[in-house]
Amino acid sequence: MRQFRVMTSSVAVIGAGPGGLVAARWLLSQGFEPTIFEQAPTLGGQWAGLDGHSGVWPGMHANSSRTVTAFSDLEHQGGDVYLSSHEVLEYLHRYAEMFGLASRIRLGTRADLIDRDGVGWRVVHDGTIENFERIVLATGRFHAPVIPAVAGIESFCGPAGAISTYHYRDGSRYRGKRVLVAGSAVSALEIASDIAESGAARVVVTQRRQRYVLPKFAAGVPSDHLIHTRYGALAAEALAPAEIDRQLKEIVIEAAGSPEQYGAPSPDPSLFTAGVTLSQDYLPLVADGRIIVRPWMTGVARATVTFADGAAEEFDGIVFGTGFGLSLPYLSADIQAILDLDAVHMDADRYTFHPDLPGLAFMGMWDQSGGYFVPLELQARWIAYTWGGAAAPTSDRDQRLAIDAYRASRRASQKTRMNLAAIAFARAAGVEPRLDNWPQLRRALLFGPLAPSCFRLEGPDALPDAPERFAYEAAVFGAVTSNEMTERESDYWSAVQAASR
Known part of the structure; x- marks a missing residue:
């Protein structure tokens, strides 16, 4: 096999679906050089709709609304409230173009084996070994x-x-x-x-x-x-x-x-x-x-x-x-054993890191109700910020405690909810907005949609127009049009505040 020398700050991203693209975008922002491997002949992952590579059928529409089927840097240009698969794919192509990702994608290149190689990592594909400093696995949970x-x-x-x-x-x-x-x-x-x-x-x-x-x-x-x-x-x-x-x-x-x-x-x-x-x-x-x-x-x-x-x-x-089932057949037997990988579970701190596998991160490997775009972007930011130094890394001890807690709660079907995953990743990345900082958006931040713009209000990469964008997205369908809570919302929030004291 031919072998390539590892490059400084090099990262292999496996998969060019939403998870792989958003991971590469944020890795670039932190000074890394991502190379994206995609076994299909086009980017988009499931949204490419290719038989044998995707469970998305041509007439399918997203089961998450347009507001949350988006990343924080790129808004949709009109389209259906629940986007067609073609609209989602077109959006991903625009996103890849916006951040210069297309030239970094190796289409038609399947990772046959991923394993450790000394202090780094190696990707085996097409009879070739390539070495990387780090790897992000973003091949998806539904294949x-x-x-x-x-x-x-x-x-x-x-x-x-x-x-x-x-x-x-x-x-x-x-x-x-x-x-x-x-x-x-x-x-x-x-x-x-x-x-x-x-x-x-x-x-x-x-x-x-x-x-x-x-x-x-x-x-x-x-x-x-x-x-x-x-x-x-x-x-x-x-x-x-x-x-x-x-x-x-x-x-x-x-x-x-x-x-x-x-x-x-x-x-x-x-x-x-x-x-x-x-x-x-x-x-x-x-x-x-x-x-x-x-x-x-x-x-x-x-x-x-x-x-x-x-x-x-x-x-x-x-x-x-x-x-x-959760299937990662390209991982070496050694890595699968460390993760205690089976068809449902994988030992990882918040589905992302394992303390015994430094330089390896996972994207989108959890099962949930609700759309994935918002939590995927937050997970990508956590990974990039941790590796790039914008966020403090979680200690080995805390990672092991998180894994122990996950193992203690294992079930035959391990499903979470979109908002629970999003908030967990936002906290890890240091971008969960504090209610006291945004009194004019208090109700929207509590009872409005988890639009991607609300995670650009503060922390690393905050955007000056995020408050206006989020206020619009919370009100556009009439869910939150004022800062005055309904009676039920007020009762719900009072109960949480009382229980938190």
Whole structure:
């Protein structure tokens, strides 16, 4: 193999999706020289929509609003409130052009192995070894579909076959057919809706439990402006879990009602136990009888599927929207062992650093509800500031304590919320705005959207126009148009303040 000499301040960024691009942008700002490796023939990651490289289908729209599907340096030029996949991809190309990232991307270059090499790191690709001072892994969390074990599934012989939502491209192949969609997360419900609206003869959704379903809009306001707030992150630190559960459920029920009102099964009274999924059209389609809901499947015999209630039905196709596993096959066995990597978990301080792997950082390797752009940028800033000296590095002891705390709370499904991840990274990067510094934005900072501009108010790389930008973004859909809290907001905030004393 050919080998390259390591360059001072060199960083290999693996992946040219949103995480890799925003990491490279902030590394450049701190004086590093990033080289971006991308196995696909174009940048964009999932948003490139390439079959085999992406689970984004051509007709898909983002499940996070335009306000939070953005980075702090570049605003959208109009477009849909919930952007189409094409609009998101065009935005990423503009972002790469703005920061001169395109010339740093090696397209069609897959990292076959990443390992330590003395005090540095090496990337093996195409029969070549390249050495780098540091590495950022930004290959994404959603490339390894999980297909659950179902008795007899290998015998399924419907003419449309059985696939994962990762390989779904459009509903035309299911027109006039009987389709079973397995799962209750966003990809399952959105694809079930797409198939029903594309002319399928029958659409059945099978799920282990009924989730609450939140529409994309609540009284004209994007739902993520209401549910993924900084207040929610502060409440999670101060209030009992049962009270947070109650408050979130109150917001969801007020926006959408409860699934049984549409003819779906009743979810668990606890929103945390049941879960919540964002989908605009799913419940109305259930109410119209265009989507039928069944309990989980118990067996498959050729084209016939049996369900837990004893019912059996023949299908032409099955689509599994049953989640993704954490897969980093390019990491050496030594590194995987240090991380105690499995299909769900990875030992890392706030999903980013491990004290035994200095010079290695991870981007976007956690599972969450809500959009990723804002927390990805904050994670990128934390990495760049830590390596560049703008933020003090976390001590080995504190990193190990954070990892121990994560291990103590491990669950079979480890999901967080967008606002919790964003605030954690903002604090680590030193850019969480202090309420006392912004009395005119107090309500917006608590109950408005977590727009990227609010994390440019203070700290490293603060922007002079950030206050005006954030005030506009908080008010544009009518969520926060004044600094006067509603009665409910005031009650919620008083409870957090009292619990924090």
